[in-house]
Amino acid sequence: MMKLLKGKPIIDQHDKSYMYGGKFGGNFIPETLKKPIEDLTKLFNKLRRDKKFIKERDYYFKNYVGSPTSFIKLYNLTEHLGGAQIYAKVVSEANGGAHKIYNAIVHALICKHAGKKYIIGDTGAGYAGKMLSMAAKKFGLKCKIFMGTKDMARQKPNCDAIRANGAEIIPVDSGSKTLVDAVSECMRYWVANCDTTHMCVGSTVGPNIFVKICAWSTAQISRELIVQINEEFGKVPKKLKLINCVGGGSSAIGFWNSFMDYNKNQVEFIGVEAGGPKKSKLHAAPLSNKSKIGILHGAAQYVVQDKEGQIKETHSISAGLDYPGVSPIHCFLKDVKRARYISATDEQALDAYKLVAKLEEIRPSLEPSHAFAEAIRIAPKLSKDTIIVVNSCGDAKKDKLILDKRLGKNHD
Amino acid sequence: MINSNITLAFENCKLEKRPALLTYIVGGDPNKNTTLKILNSIAPYVDICEIGMPHNTSVADGKQIQNSSYRALKAHTKLQDVFEIVKKFKKTDSTKPVILMGYFNQILQFGENKFLQTCKSIGVDGLIVVDLPFPENKLFSDKCKKNSINFVQLVAPTTSNERLKQIIKNSHDMIYYISMLSTTGGKLKVSSKKILKNYFKIKRLGKNKNIVIGFGITEKTIKSLKAADGLVVGSQLCKAIGDSLKAHKNPTITLNKIVKSLRSKIQ
Numbered sequence: 001m002m003k004l005l006k007g008k009p010i011i012d013q014h015d016k017s018y019m020y021g022g023k024f025g026g027n028f029i030p031e032t033l034k035k036p037i038e039d040l041t042k043l044f045n046k047l048r049r050d051k052k053f054i055k056e057r058d059y060y061f062k063n064y065v066g067s068p069t070s071f072i073k074l075y076n077l078t079e080h081l082g083g084a085q086i087y088a089k090v091v092s093e094a095n096g097g098a099h100k101i102y103n104a105i106v107h108a109l110i111c112k113h114a115g116k117k118y119i120i121g122d123t124g125a126g127y128a129g130k131m132l133s134m135a136a137k138k139f140g141l142k143c144k145i146f147m148g149t150k151d152m153a154r155q156k157p158n159c160d161a162i163r164a165n166g167a168e169i170i171p172v173d174s175g176s177k178t179l180v181d182a183v184s185e186c187m188r189y190w191v192a193n194c195d196t197t198h199m200c201v202g203s204t205v206g207p208n209i210f211v212k213i214c215a216w217s218t219a220q221i222s223r224e225l226i227v228q229i230n231e232e233f234g235k236v237p238k239k240l241k242l243i244n245c246v247g248g249g250s251s252a253i254g255f256w257n258s259f260m261d262y263n264k265n266q267v268e269f270i271g272v273e274a275g276g277p278k279k280s281k282l283h284a285a286p287l288s289n290k291s292k293i294g295i296l297h298g299a300a301q302y303v304v305q306d307k308e309g310q311i312k313e314t315h316s317i318s319a320g321l322d323y324p325g326v327s328p329i330h331c332f333l334k335d336v337k338r339a340r341y342i343s344a345t346d347e348q349a350l351d352a353y354k355l356v357a358k359l360e361e362i363r364p365s366l367e368p369s370h371a372f373a374e375a376i377r378i379a380p381k382l383s384k385d386t387i388i389v390v391n392s393c394g395d396a397k398k399d400k401l402i403l404d405k406r407l408g409k410n411h412d
Numbered sequence: 413m414i415n416s417n418i419t420l421a422f423e424n425c426k427l428e429k430r431p432a433l434l435t436y437i438v439g440g441d442p443n444k445n446t447t448l449k450i451l452n453s454i455a456p457y458v459d460i461c462e463i464g465m466p467h468n469t470s471v472a473d474g475k476q477i478q479n480s481s482y483r484a485l486k487a488h489t490k491l492q493d494v495f496e497i498v499k500k501f502k503k504t505d506s507t508k509p510v511i512l513m514g515y516f517n518q519i520l521q522f523g524e525n526k527f528l529q530t531c532k533s534i535g536v537d538g539l540i541v542v543d544l545p546f547p548e549n550k551l552f553s554d555k556c557k558k559n560s561i562n563f564v565q566l567v568a569p570t571t572s573n574e575r576l577k578q579i580i581k582n583s584h585d586m587i588y589y590i591s592m593l594s595t596t597g598g599k600l601k602v603s604s605k606k607i608l609k610n611y612f613k614i615k616r617l618g619k620n621k622n623i624v625i626g627f628g629i630t631e632k633t634i635k636s637l638k639a640a641d642g643l644v645v646g647s648q649l650c651k652a653i654g655d656s657l658k659a660h661k662n663p664t665i666t667l668n669k670i671v672k673s674l675r676s677k678i679q
Contacts, residue, residue, distance in 0.1 A: 017548060030472040030542055031590065032593060035570035174478060184470075188474070191471070191472060191595050192598060194593060195593060295520065298543065308521060309515075309517040310468045310485065
């Protein structure tokens with residue numbers, strides 16, 4: 001029977017085949033990548049136990065990322081909805097405007113330690129790419145970012161930032177021209193260049209080691225949050241709900257990590273996937289839309305696919321959530337029932353953005369707007385002593401084009 | 413001996429003192445009738461036919477095979493269609509070995525056992541599953557063996573010596589050596605001399621195995637690698653299908669010409 005273990009980091013709860021719960025994750029990779037992945041696994045296992053490396057990481061998290069990001073109460077939204085107390089962890093304050101910076105910094109550090117000069121990465125919303133280009137610049141690495149051409153058109157501000165940091169964008173024009181194709185193309189490039197180049201996977205997806213490194217990096221979010229919650233309430237509240245959007249799932253795992261051992265009746269995890277346009281069958285929500293287990297990008301996971309095992313096209317207003325698969329760790333958390341997953345439509349996310357922007361100072365990007373949609377939906381039904389925290393993990397600046405188009409020029 | 417057709421094919425080539433010629437095309441590119449026509453037309457010059465099961469998220473394939481798969485999927489090619497191609501091909505040429513090549517998710521969704529039973533019943537001789545490396549492939553490769561299907565292990569320039577020994581130990585008759593760090597269809601960026609040096613290192617560890625070289629092999633490079641047990645040409649053929657279609661030419665005629673020329677170069 002599948003079980004979540006207490007006192008053991010979630011990333012390490014896999015078996016010898018690197019599978020979580022015997023079903024999710026693993027390393028379904030071409031033979032060529034076996035060795036580089038084995039090398040990276042060894043290096044990361046060494047580094048994560050190395051005090052000097054941890055010190056290095058913490059130094060950059062504090063002085064470059066700007067940790068801790070703030071934890072604020074959304075008084076107006078709470079009052080407007082008249083139920084649970086709503087807070088936000090404003091991760092979008094991190095240097096670069098989203099949580100992707102944690103993973104990028106750690107990968108750049110690993111790349112340095114591996115003695116490699118080249119780093120590559122995929123990006124959907126452009127944040128993972130932007131942050132990797134920042135980290136590469138900071139550490140003097142040559143950087144290539146793989147990005148679908150559909151995403152390049154809809155997330156132009158981040159593309160400009162990537163180029164300004166001196167990185168090269170490799171446009172990916174195959175398939176759906178979004179994140180799924182960018183990850184495939186990035187992996188292909190790595191297959192051909194793994195002797196000189198380090199690969200960063202932008203989320204908690206891909207072969208096991210990339211799931212681990214990313215989740216280990218974003219765990220910074222909940223390390224900060226648990227301190228901030230204790231400061232605010234004197235303890236972890238009796239009814240706490242942590243709501244996070246889920247695409248690949250890197251911010252959600254980081255947001256929940258330190259609370260993993262709490263009983264779910266006390267600290268509930270709610271993951272919000274991209275439901276796509278309302279009244280359409282398209283979505284990017286494998287966990288909440290009864291997708292079957294399949295293999296994508298080297299890992300077994302719930303994935304949007306057809307009967308033949310072809311990966312299906314997804315659709316979401318949010319490029320960062322527009323991915324047919326999801327982290328094996330989220331699949332595991334779903335099956336052991338530690339977290340529950342639902343989806344919000346494009347329209348619900350836009351409405352949530354509008355309401356938050358109208359009442360509050362923060363401007364969540366379209367990804368966390370999905371999480372806010374769920375918070376707004378459930379808050380009025382909950383008691384006043386329930387605490388909801390939403391991870392506002394991205395800033396809406398990158399979504400200007402979409403928001404202008406969907407909500408009119410003067411939307412906030 | 414797990415599969416007699418494959419073993420016999422290599423034995424025949426050894427008698428003729430030449431490497432086996434293996435060709436790869438994607439099943440259903442540009443449609444299943446044409447694939448069958450191409451196979452029938454090139455079969456006299458080919459020792460082993462590899463047929464790709466088109467997949468839309470093929471992480472180990474370069475542009476040419478991706479495009480080929482894309483054309484096949486656009487023509488609504490399903491796994492059942494690939495099986496039908498094999499079945500019909502085997503009716504006219506029952507001893508010519510056929511190896512299916514694809515990604516594990518396709519087999520998983522079809523059902524591993526059902527997949528293998530179907531393969532056995534229509535006469536598939538071997539399988540290459542690109543993203544199911546050793547040791548993760550142990551169970552599946554055992555199942556193949558039970559069905560008289562040769563599970564082809566892959567080895568790469570990055571494969572360590574220790575791994576190499578284990579893979580060879582766990583392999584069936586045939587092993588596939590990836591010539592260089594590349595997806596399929598890359599330009600041969602390593603000298604033939606170096607490839608063969610690596611190749612013979614592996615060959616010494618697996619003397620009784622038939623080891624073929626693939627990736628980056630074309631009409632231009634095939635001759636220089638003649639010393640191997642077998643050579644696989646894939647991307648050049650996939651590209652030729654695409655080019656023929658663009659030029660409104662008959663891909664069967666184009667491929668027949670190329671494969672004849674490939675064969676003449678290793679004669």
